[in-house]
Amino acid sequence: MFMETAIDTPESKYEILPKTLSNGEMDGELLEVAMGPQHPSTHGVFRMDVVLDGEKVVKLKPVFGYLHRNHEKIAENTTYLASMPYTDRLDYLCSMTNNWAYALSVEKLAGLQPPERAEYIRIITGELTRLVNHTCLVGFLLQDMGALGTPLMYAFREREMILDLFESLSGSRMMCNYMRFGGCRVDLPAGWLEQAKRAVDSYSGFLDEFEKLLTENEILVARTQGIGVLPPDLAVNASITGPMLRASGVNYDIRKVDKYGIYDRFEFRVPLGDHGDVYDRYMIRLLEMRESVKILNQALRDIPAGPIVDPKAKLRGFRPKVGEAYGRIEGPKGELGFYLISDGTPNPYRYRVRPPSLINLTVLEDMCLGQDVADVVIILGSVDIVLGEVDR
Amino acid sequence: MLGEGIIKGMVETARNFVGSYSDPERLTTVEYPEDKIPAKENARNFPFLVYDGDDAARGLRCVACQICEKECPPKCIYIVKSKDKKPDYIGKPQFYPAVFDIDVSVCMSCQICVEVCPFEAIKMDTEFELSNPDRFGGLLQDKHRLAKSNEYYHKIHETEAAEVDARLAAEKAKAEAKARADAEAKAAAAAKAATAAATPKPAPNPTTVAPAK
């Protein structure tokens, strides 16, 4: 389906636009604006070098690295376990899924198998994280659209309940550092499941309220429909993943494809969009949250008792065999993968994060060309980036 | 019809406006310095060192093994091992930290030091009001500031502390039982030796008896 139209990247597109015209004069028609790194809606220290013709974008180059701390190098100079808290800080909105992806990769590398209860806990915390991330995203997106924080505040109100759950489970609200190789760190505290059930039950009500507030709003619809269209063939070729890919209509959800963890035990559907514009990306996230609520209801109902860590897992002196492994999960932002090479020492020889936020930005320019400045902001918002992960 | 969605949205905001006065579920703000959310049992902020008994210097569980120093991801722990030894809770002579510093401006509250500690000596505190005008010295916590009693630990992490105490008590009981068994064995050996001493044989060397403290 995609092969016939796969794109060979045209080289001309990547030329840096000349600052002067061919006859050597300055071009007075174009306006170069550096949006960021200090800009209210670049979601952190991110810069876009934009060339404008009036308000139309004729060129856009993303510039990264303001938050670069060489996460991978740090991880290669420390033990496997000590990298776990650093993964929290990649995409700081979804520390649980980051932990999960890293733990999954190390388990592949070392041949560990988490017990059933730990898998259930991972699914529960992972899906709660998806709720947190998507809730924040729609809030931020509408903030970028100029809705003055009202949707964002409603989103944060709901997020608070889930962060409370995370705090009583892992001790920290955002930097959970909860999962371990072969399981989880601590068992669920007493009453946690009931509290989680309450939070999940009230979530559908919040989603209804949120949709009533804005989904039918004429301004939102006019601002988002037909804006930042991403065709499916380009999306696949440019390795776009996550809700952004599915908004373009490509059915690819790693929870369904890899069935990692125990996702094959749960009934849920994958929403797909047909237009691939900002509105679809917004709606896909709202629909995914409803599916997450379904998964959570099943997981909270079925969770068994039992141990939470693989007895083979070692906390101190953990040295996987020589070899390599690539593990990936469907993170809230897309495919989050960790690639590890072990040389038999306590530190990984190579530690690589596949950051969905960064790779989803590949097509930012393609989506923005010909749109207005105002659209650039919401297109960027709909990509869903966190600079901690983009720059690493 | 044009405007319908906007009207719906305005009804929703009006509902929230009224709800923020009537429904405590909606107005979730807690006004911080006056009201505080009680700390969750698993909450963690910065590490502290546990001591048994009343004397922080004597009861410190830490034996300066430096595992936490090695495992700490941001390397915020600094330990200098003592030259002499002190008895630990079982009574076994152990080293103790001559210097134990944690730079809380570097610490990222990950709890890995707690997990890797084999002696249950370092635990996470829930105290978070640590702001200090001195950027370097004020946030460098030394052994005396870090030492907190086992009772305090029980107060902030009740379940966890009870488990730890049970485990330590079991270990201690095991160690005592072993010591008793050893002592009995030695006593028996001594008795045997005493009976043997009646016969003309060289007396056993008394220094072989392990010094029990």
Next chain:
Amino acid sequence: MIIGEFFRGLFLMIWRVATDQPEAKADLLAVFPPSARPVISAVLTVSPIIGIFATLFALTTLLERKGLGRIQNRLGPNRVGPFGILQPVADGLKMLTKEDIIPRSADALVHFLAPVVLAVPTILAFAVLPYGRNLVPVDMDAGILFFFAVGASTELAIFMAGWSSRNKYSLLGAMRAIAQMISYEIPLIISSVSVIMIAGSLSPVEIIAQQGRYLAGGFVPHWFVLTPWGLAGFIMFLIASLAESNRSPFDIPEAESELIAGHLTEYSGFKYALFFMAEYFGMFAVSGLAVTLFLGGWHAPFEFLEIVPSYVWFFAKLMGLVCLFIWVRGTVPRLRVDQLLNFAWKFMLPLSLLNLVVAAVWHFTAAWEFPGAGLGRWLLGAVMIGVPYVWLGRALSGSKKITQRTYRFAD
């Protein structure tokens, strides 16, 4: 002796203002020599207006922050003084003590003049509004015309600010502001022309006088907003005035999330405060005009409530409109600039022109005598404006194939 006269005059002035009596200043002015009287009279008129609106500005910022806070399920400012009442004072002090930065490459003179040029006309616009029964600073025959003329000059100031800052965001903001304000001036004026047509006068005092009657035993006021053309005109006037005063969803020149702060990007300290104040003053002025044109000015909603001093009603209606503005601001996202212009030219303008026709029909059907004529007139007007509204609305949103969507699900 003279001091006694002065205080008597001052007391009488306050008393007369408070009780809606005419010639409030007469006794006080008699104290002064005739040559000084015009100046004293002007000062006596201008200073309370500026004082009252400055206070109202402070209160409105607090009200807005509190109201938005509650809409967003927050408490809003509550730390400075009891219930945060002193928050505006703290804000003001903060603004005044901030460093006043002029960018090195900016045009310093124009950069300085812009807030001044903005503040003066917004304050001038207050001159022609009748605040109470006998409270009108300047009773001008062409008061409405003066209001619009003065209001239009704010565009110059905003462009000065954007241009002189030498900032690309400022320039973009200024360009947007010009496009937006010129576009919305037209529906704003045309929607008020229908009132002028019916009232047959450009004088605000006369327009209010025409709305001063009551029907149905004093329980239905004869406000223009209660007619089909008046209601449509009022709504269009409100929308246009939102755009005129750069309020959400038309805060496109400022557009925090896109252009940092638009034309205000390079302003700080007192100049920024002046801009901020002028924006609110503009909002008060235009709401005051909406009250004058459509909501019966200072008249009470029911006849028996006319005992309450008239200015209370004026300011109550004004604050009602301001609250509506805040509510809208707390709900809707921002439009894009081309959509905003489309909305102005393809929707607001035809509809406001049509509204003139409806007003004319209303005027000429006044002579209808058959039973149910009142209701018939009303329905005729409503249909005349309602059908094109639905049709134009559909055309506006259908032009870009905006639809309700359904989504596929894969297992």
Next chain:
Amino acid sequence: MVMETLEQIKARIENAISGAKPEIIPNESPSAQRSLLLDPAHAVEVAKFLRDDSQLRLDYCSNVTGVDWLDLIIKEKVKVKKVVEGVEKEVEEPVERKRPGYLEAVYHLYSMALKHGPLIIRLRTENRADKNHVPSLTPVWRGAEFQEREIYDLYGIIFDGHPDLRRILMWEGFADHPMRKDYVEPDDYEYEPTPHDEVLEKTKQHHSPEPKP
């Protein structure tokens, strides 16, 4: 859907593209993710084959990354036939072999159309210094664009045919490649003094210690 085995894929590549010599790199770890080493000369062709072949359709290039392999001295024991004391025997002798270092680009490929994967392909440079070129696969998979830029930035592999090969995370004008194993951190005058650290020592070279009151 299950993908063909690596051996089958290798055979089909050799059939389809003359001259291509893919080599299977083993992986002993429990993950058992083996990979195919491609020769740079035919890499783009092979990549296009992998993408367009109807049974593989690896249309999705998930992860692209670099690995730095330093010069390595491999100590092996080689069985050598030797005449020892007049009898021919097999004797193990230690042999030291120098493996020159190289840089490696690793691509993880999946198929979105057929939902299988991963196929891991590797490209190696000849050495770590001057012959650090490999062909870019960005023209085949656009998704490799930023990741190849990142490898160029952090490892210094030059991708021939990349449309926009600039530094991505480090700033323009930065000379070194920080992810290489032999990278030495430059001395930075912006160090903030932290207690008990080598940073503290470095800081002292740039800042005079604060005068104590």
